[in-house]
Amino acid sequence: MLTLAVLISGTGSNLRALLEAASHPDFPARVIAVGADRDAEGLAHAEEFGIPTFTVPYTAYASREEWGRELAAQLDAWQPDLIVLSGLMRLLPPAVVERYAPNIINTHPAYLPEFPGAHGVRDALAAGVAETGASIIVIDDGIDSGPILAQERVPVLPGDTEATLHDRIKPVERRLLIDAVQRIATGDLTLSR
Template identity: 80%
Template structure:
């Protein structure tokens, strides 16, 4: 059974989808802890499913590195097989990425390497793209530059706003994430091939 730690910053909609998937006895992964860099609304999902939570408030640390070291220390207690970034809106320090990669994955609302960064949906619209997408990647030292594990195209429709487009991308992101976690858990996807240590 693959064990997961999920890190969030906000409402945790991807977390909710993962929790629902993992509640199926046939799903080969379980979430053991949910963490956040602030008091996140998504903690309510964890509590609804009886999953422990940890909070490491970014604002209480003098540097990103000190925050990352404490987050790493708290996660290590739970010994997760895989760390899933689910809307964590913080760049992780290099030492944290080095400690967990390639067992550290993230979703992104674009068809990478197109439109990396915090505003992938907005950037796709600004560029006049007719298609964007969703991706699941291994986190590396760059911004959305890690190996791509899964991705799928999503059409940009006439009249789309950032909100309407993002709302259509989110279900694709969730489906891809659940599938990637399942494939890692069953051994169909071997993350060790992405290990650069």
């Protein structure tokens, strides 16, 4: 059984979908801890499912590296097989990436390598493209530059706003994430850097 630690910053909609999938007896992975870099709304999903949570507030540390050391200490306490970044709006320090790579994956609301970074949906709209997408990647030291595990196109519709487009991307992201975790757990998908 693949064990997962999930890291979030916000409402945790992808986390909830993963928790629901993992609650089925035949799903080959279990979420064992959920962490956040702030007092995130999404921690309530973990509590509802009886999953332990931890918070490592980014603003409580003098540097990203200090924050990363405490985050790694929290993760080490759980010894997850896989770390899932699901809406974590922080770049992991290189030492954290090195410590756990390649067993860190991330969801991203764009068809990478198009529109990396924190504003993938906004950037797609600003570029006037006809389609964008969702991607699941292995984390590396870059910004959304790691190996792509899964991705799917999502059309940009006339009149789309950042909110409406993101609302159409999220279900695709959730489906891709659940499928990728399942395939990693069964050995059908191998992680590499």
